[in-house]
Amino acid sequence: MAYGIESFNGSNKIQFGTTVLEGLTIVASSTAAPGGTVSGIDPTKEFLAFNRTTAGFIRGSHNASGTSWTAENNSSSNYGSINWMKVRIASQAGTQNTGYGINVFKSDGSISFSSNFSAGLDVKHVMEPGTLGSSQAQNPSPFTNTTAPMPADIGYTITDSTFANYYFAPGLQLFDVTESGGTVYGGIRQETFKFNSNYTIGVEGLFSYTLFFGYGSSRIRQRQTNASGILVLKKRG
């Protein structure tokens, strides 16, 4: 480090620094009821992360442009309401120059860390694409799985014995994007999470597409590995 400030935690992992690092901060959070929508997302500088406080699933879909997200419309106990938070790159989060406390800036003047952040935000883990979930066998079994148990791989184990404050960011989740002209073409992938009562988190990809040629509008879900990376975040305080 040629100049500035760096801070390391008790495990000698860096927390913030002046030279190259930039933080993330939470700019909004709430709860989406089944079928509820989170709107006003700017995919160029922010993304959503999701949590639930009881065992069950997290599933939902972004629109094609990534500017809104809708929770799966299923009110059964395994689904229900989903907690969400909007995470933004700190330099795009507006001024932190009000009030009091500590700001750390990068050499380009963008902010690396601020005690004015709404809460601390730890990155606990990053899962790379294609590393989790079970690919389904070849035809015809992919056509029968919509009600089958989700096997999933365990992507993360929460050691705090509580789901509270643990959020999972799957990037875009998209199902059945409508092409111009109103015809649904092909399909799209979605990452899905299963919170288990033993505090393990299952992760799996789903591929969805609509049948053609006389099969009506039935939609198929096929299990696959995760197509996008997944962030595991913990909100502090």
Add this chain to the structure above:
Amino acid sequence: MAYGIQIKNAAGTITLDTTTRHANLLVSPATLSATTSGTATGSPALFEGFSSYIYAPGMTASNTADIQVHVMGIGTQGNSAGYQFLTEVTVMRINNNVRLKVRSYYQSTTFSYKVMVFRF
């Protein structure tokens, strides 16, 4: 707290203490694009392409506990959802750089992904 520094915001919420593994972006969201070839390779036979490298200082092929790569979203290819079918994305790490490998049923097609790199 036995040692170190603890910072709270005006609401009394801890924003930093000695256990924090803060969200540090080594590479802010960057777009990596890869164009698949015209000849299928591997098993299953798919069309393969590589993105350019982005600079991630300190990265090695193996230090995944210190530097981790997040590939946001499921990629875009024009506005056609169908292109997402069975597109495999792999993170490829070397010293100080990272790129993506894409394998797809679609030849000569460009796929774009947003990538963030975290350092701990």
